Amino acid sequence: MATKTTEAPTTLAASHEVAAGAAQFLTPVVLDLEALVVNGKQAHWHVRGGSFIGIHELLDTVVSDAQGFADTAAERVVALGLPLDARLATVAAKSTLPALSDGFQPWETTVAQVVGLIDAALVTVRAAVTGLDDIDLSSQDVAIEIERGLTKDRWLLQAHIAA
Numbered sequence: 096m097a098t099k100t101t102e103a104p105t106t107l108a109a110s111h112e113v114a115a116g117a118a119q120f121l122t123p124v125v126l127d128l129e130a131l132v133v134n135g136k137q138a139h140w141h142v143r144g145g146s147f148i149g150i151h152e153l154l155d156t157v158v159s160d161a162q163g164f165a166d167t168a169a170e171r172v173v174a175l176g177l178p179l180d181a182r183l184a185t186v187a188a189k190s191t192l193p194a195l196s197d198g199f200q201p202w203e204t205t206v207a208q209v210v211g212l213i214d215a216a217l218v219t220v221r222a223a224v225t226g227l228d229d230i231d232l233s234s235q236d237v238a239i240e241i242e243r244g245l246t247k248d249r250w251l252l253q254a255h256i257a258a
């Protein structure tokens with residue numbers, strides 16, 4: 096009688112090169128998205144003016160989407176067997192997002208600044224899409240999904256101030 100094994104075939108394990116590539120390109124994505132979560136909430140709380148409620152509520156969508164995207168990217172790295180450092184101090188030190196103005200802001204300023212945050216994150220995400228093309232298509236797919244979602248949220252915000 097044949098003996099069944101419960102061990103996964105070793106050929107299905109991610110190679111070190113694949114895991115390292117995913118970590119190299121997706122970790123910066125996680126750091127920028129976590130920064131977008133924190134500063135997106137800051138913007139949500141401090142927006143003022145005639146379009147207050149629309150922007151206030153839309154920023155919650157931006158934050159919620161960014162947190163979901165960060166989770167997907169981080170868990171891809173971990174699923175391949177590597178840790179990542181997305182601790183608060185690391186996010187603050189390494190995120191590429193520009194600074195956000197302090198205190199209450201007119202809604203036009205809030206929209207322009209959050210679009211700026213998303214634009215910086217998109218540079219990082221698009222670098223991941225390009226960089227992962229030769230390394231791991233599933234990790235690239237994660238980056239592509241995030242690029243599509245962030246670009247949509249950017250549109251929903253930017254349309255408020257577009258000519």
Ligand SMILES: [Fe+2]
Pocket residue numbers: 139155
């Ligand atoms: Fe809120």
